[in-house]
Amino acid sequence: MEAALKWLSDNQQIIYIVILMIFVGIEVIGRVPSVLHTPLMSGANAIHGVVIIGAIIVMGKAEGDNYPALILGFLAVVLGTLNVVGGFVVTDRMLEMFKSKKK
Amino acid sequence: MEFSILTLIYLIGSVTFIIGLKMLSNPASARKGNWLAAAGMTLAIFGTIFLYRDDESGEKLHNYGWIFGGLLIGAVVGMLAAKKVKMTAMPEMVSLFNGMGGACAALISLIEFNHYAHEGFKNSITEAYEAGEQIDNAVLELGVQTGVLITIFAGLIIGSVSFAGSMIAWGKLNGKIKDYAFKGQHIVNQIMLAAILGLSVFVIYKIKMAVGSTDDAPDLPLDTAYITALFYTVLGLSLVYGIMFVMPIGGADMPVVISLLNSFTGVAAACGGFLYDNKVMLTGGILVGAAGTLLTILMCKAMNRSLLNVLIGSFGGGNTGGGGGGSKEQGAYKEISLSDTAVIMTYAHKVMIVPGYGLAVAQAQHACHELEKLLESKGVEVKYAIHPVAGRMPGHMNVLLAEADVSYEKLQEMEQANEEFPTTDVVLVLGANDVVNPAAKTDPASPIYGMPILDVELAKNVIVNKRSMKPGYAGIENDLFFQPKTSMLFGDAKKVLQDLIAEIKNL
Numbered sequence: 001m002e003a004a005l006k007w008l009s010d011n012q013q014i015i016y017i018v019i020l021m022i023f024v025g026i027e028v029i030g031r032v033p034s035v036l037h038t039p040l041m042s043g044a045n046a047i048h049g050v051v052i053i054g055a056i057i058v059m060g061k062a063e064g065d066n067y068p069a070l071i072l073g074f075l076a077v078v079l080g081t082l083n084v085v086g087g088f089v090v091t092d093r094m095l096e097m098f099k100s101k102k103k
Numbered sequence: 104m105e106f107s108i109l110t111l112i113y114l115i116g117s118v119t120f121i122i123g124l125k126m127l128s129n130p131a132s133a134r135k136g137n138w139l140a141a142a143g144m145t146l147a148i149f150g151t152i153f154l155y156r157d158d159e160s161g162e163k164l165h166n167y168g169w170i171f172g173g174l175l176i177g178a179v180v181g182m183l184a185a186k187k188v189k190m191t192a193m194p195e196m197v198s199l200f201n202g203m204g205g206a207c208a209a210l211i212s213l214i215e216f217n218h219y220a221h222e223g224f225k226n227s228i229t230e231a232y233e234a235g236e237q238i239d240n241a242v243l244e245l246g247v248q249t250g251v252l253i254t255i256f257a258g259l260i261i262g263s264v265s266f267a268g269s270m271i272a273w274g275k276l277n278g279k280i281k282d283y284a285f286k287g288q289h290i291v292n293q294i295m296l297a298a299i300l301g302l303s304v305f306v307i308y309k310i311k312m313a314v315g316s317t318d319d320a321p322d323l324p325l326d327t328a329y330i331t332a333l334f335y336t337v338l339g340l341s342l343v344y345g346i347m348f349v350m351p352i353g354g355a356d357m358p359v360v361i362s363l364l365n366s367f368t369g370v371a372a373a374c375g376g377f378l379y380d381n382k383v384m385l386t387g388g389i390l391v392g393a394a395g396t397l398l399t400i401l402m403c404k405a406m407n408r409s410l411l412n413v414l415i416g417s418f419g420g421g422n423t424g425g426g427g428g429g430s431k432e433q434g435a436y437k438e439i440s441l442s443d444t445a446v447i448m449t450y451a452h453k454v455m456i457v458p459g460y461g462l463a464v465a466q467a468q469h470a471c472h473e474l475e476k477l478l479e480s481k482g483v484e485v486k487y488a489i490h491p492v493a494g495r496m497p498g499h500m501n502v503l504l505a506e507a508d509v510s511y512e513k514l515q516e517m518e519q520a521n522e523e524f525p526t527t528d529v530v531l532v533l534g535a536n537d538v539v540n541p542a543a544k545t546d547p548a549s550p551i552y553g554m555p556i557l558d559v560e561l562a563k564n565v566i567v568n569k570r571s572m573k574p575g576y577a578g579i580e581n582d583l584f585f586q587p588k589t590s591m592l593f594g595d596a597k598k599v600l601q602d603l604i605a606e607i608k609n610l
Contacts, residue, residue: 007250014377018389024121025393032128034405034491034516037398038498041362042197043127043137044394047120048368049204050144050387053151054211054375059173060155060164062214069214070166074173076210081177082184083204084148088141089185090196091127094502095134 039094046087052080112150113383119143120387124394147383148174158380190503191463195276198269198361201368205265208371209338212259215378216334219247219255220327224314246314249307251378256303258374259334260341265367267345272357272364275349284351289415292347299340306333356413358492359402363410366395405491408553436572439590441599444566445606451528451564453484455520457557458500459493461534461569465596468507471533474604475509481607486513488520488530488557490538517557524561532559532567534596540581549579565589568599 008015032040059073119139126136155164164170181200188196224247274280313325352360373388375381403410448454456475462468475485487509493500501514515523524530532539535557542549543556559565565588572584572591583589592599 011250014380014385017382017385018373021386021389022393025124025390025395026397028121028125028390029128029394029397032398032401033130034401035498035501036128036130036133037402037405038194038197038358038502039133039137040124040127041358041365041395041398042193043133043140044124044369044391044398045197045201045204045365046137047124047140047144047387048365048372048391049200049207050116050120050147050384051204051208051211051368051372051375053147053381053384054372054379055173055207056148056151056170057155057164057379057381058211058214059166059170060152061157061162062166064166069217070169072210072214073166074169076207076214077170077173078177078180079203079210080207081174082181083200083207084141084144084181085178086181086185086196086200086203088137088144089182090188090193090200091137092134093185093190094193095137 039091042087042091042094046084046091049080049084049087052077052084055080109150109154110382112146112154113381116143116147116150116383117386119146120383120390124390189466190506191466192277193502194358194361194499195273198273198276198357198364201361201365202266202269202273204368205262205269205364205371207262208258208368208375209262209266209341211375211378212255212262213338216255216259217331219251220331220334223327224310224325247310249311252307252310254374254377256307256337258371258378259338260299260303261367261374262371263338263341264345264348265364265371267342268349268360268364268367271346271349272361276357280350282351282353288347288351292344295340295344295347299337299344302333302337302340306330306337352414359399359410359413362395362399362402366392366399369393369395402492436584436589436591439566439592441592441602441606444590444592445603445610447564447566448478448529448531448603449481449483449607449610451483453486453523453527454478454529454531455486455488455515455523455527455559455562457488457490457493457530457532457535457539457559458504459490459533459535459538460499461536461596463494463499463503464534465598467533467595467597467600468503468509470597470600470604472504472507472509474600474607475513477604477607486515486520486523488515488517488524488559490517490535490557493535493538517555521558521561524558527562529564529566530559530562532565533600534568534570536569536581537579539583540579541583542579542581545582551579559583560586560588563588566592568592568594568596570595 029040055073055076059070059077062069062073064070120143123136123140123143126132126139152164152167152170156162185196271280275282309330310325349360369388369391371388373385373392376383376385376388400410403413456471458468458471462471478485487500487504489500494503504514537543537551537554539557539559540549540551541556541560543551543554546552560583565583565586567584567589569591571593584591
């Protein structure tokens with residue numbers, strides 16, 4: 001119990017962020033028309049590519065001679081970048097089709 | 104100073120993600136929203152590369168060669184893949200990219216775990232002590248915090264489930280992987296999930312016992328090789344679980360699954376945010392986790408089914424539900440020739456076109472628009488009836504038809520379309536199947552029972568264009584094809600439409 005309370009107060013900033021972000025996430029897309037479900041999913045897909053930052057940090061901290069970590073980190077950076085770049089470009093291609101419609 | 108600039112950059116990044124997502128949910132601003140989020144992401148990435156400093160040692164990142172090499176390869180491959188992919192294959196592509204993100208999160212956990220294992224699960228913290236007037240540095244060795252271990256495991260499990268699941272979803276959407284289910288699979292899955300969680304708790308407990316944070320607790324010896332082996336077992340089980348989780352779910356439900364896995368990856372990214380106390384990863388990840396979950400539920404609602412029903416119901420688990428509905432005697436269907444179709448359509452007052460996945464596969468959207476214009480020039484009223492889940496993803500048809508310049512006013516949503524069918528002379532079903540299957544209303548044994556459908560049988564004539572009599576993606580027969588009103592027009596949607604246009608012009 002004490003440990004749990006301590007954990008709570010140690011991490012309160014993060015816990016606040018998590019709770020508020022959950023509400024923001026729900027609120028922000030609450031009224032999306034079904035036409036946009038696919039591009040929205042694709043856009044959200046690109047945004048979670050933010051995991052690339054973790055990959056960069058891991059990579060940048062690895063010792064220069066720790067090849068297993070370097071190789072895995074390299075792979076993580078490549079995959080993360082694929083997620084980000086591919087995600088945004090695909091989303092844009094989908095949305096491009098809508099644009100011609102809007103006069 | 105540099106580090107506080109990075110904090111500002113992360114703040115800006117987080118805000119662009121929120122605003123970008125907000126703009127993405129409105130057709131007018133969607134494209135700008137996408138680029139706004141992309142700009143925020145770019146800023147956050149380069150900010151991290153150049154400004155990041157380790158909390159304790161204050162060291163900058165190194166291995167720039169590796170980092171930029173990875174970024175370059177990922178960017179080029181990602182760009183090419185995204186640019187070259189056909190409109191029809193978009194959903195697969197999203198699934199594939201999602202899997203990459205999941206794998207990235209899992210790899211981060213893997214590296215961090217190995218790193219901690221290497222250090223004997225201890226953090227050495229250099230702390231400055233004021234001893235009298237002098238400042239001394241004391242090196243403290245603390246056991247790794249439980250929170251860190253939990254985050255590493257969560258990132259590993261969620262990331263690898265998301266990766267394996269997305270790969271299966273990708274394979275299913277492009278037809279490389281068939282549905283596969285066996286009796287009691289859900290029980291096996293649940294046992295597997297329990298094993299994954301149980302093992303993780305066990306490993307964390309073992310590590311904590313060995314490097315307990317309280318000073319008086321005796322440290323137990325820790326067999327690192329054994330612990331690492333268990334860690335890899337968790338990784339392996341999670342991958343298998345991801346496969347088994349998606350395997351029995353039918354292709355028609357893949358959009359929902361991808362959306363769900365998308366939110367999983369979001370949570371996995373947020374785990375990285377916990378691990379590095381990195382706010383932009385945390386906000387981005389949780390944002391997508393929450394929005395993705397809601398989107399998943401919205402998609403389920405469009406099909407009038409619950410998420411649980413999608414995941415457990417195993418749409419198209421063929422042998423039981425699907426077979427039951429389809430094994431009835433089917434009677435005969437009748438075919439219609441192109442010239443007859445041309446005549447019926449030209450002399451109709453109102454024609455409704457129901458597009459489906461077949462249209463997307465055949466890339467027939469332009470031919471479809473041409474047919475629409477031709478008929479309109481002959482005084483026929485033409486509209487499109489769009490089922491919310493027609494195609495492989497919600498909004499799939501709207502995207503395709505928009506590409507072909509079909510105007511928005513012509514697209515009728517399901518409710519409006521259903522009101523118009525009784526006054527419609529001809530309904531042309533182009534490669535759609537499950538969304539016009541009356542079994543959804545009449546046959547409680549059907550796996551799609553309860554899904555709202557387009558009531559095309561209310562129209563005077565129904566012409567169905569399909570490549571063959573094969574059942575649709577849900578793997579069930581469609582009674583509509585055997586009704587007296589219905590005529591079948593076999594062939595590839597694009598070819599049929601082009602021939603039809605030629606026929607009508609010749610009339």
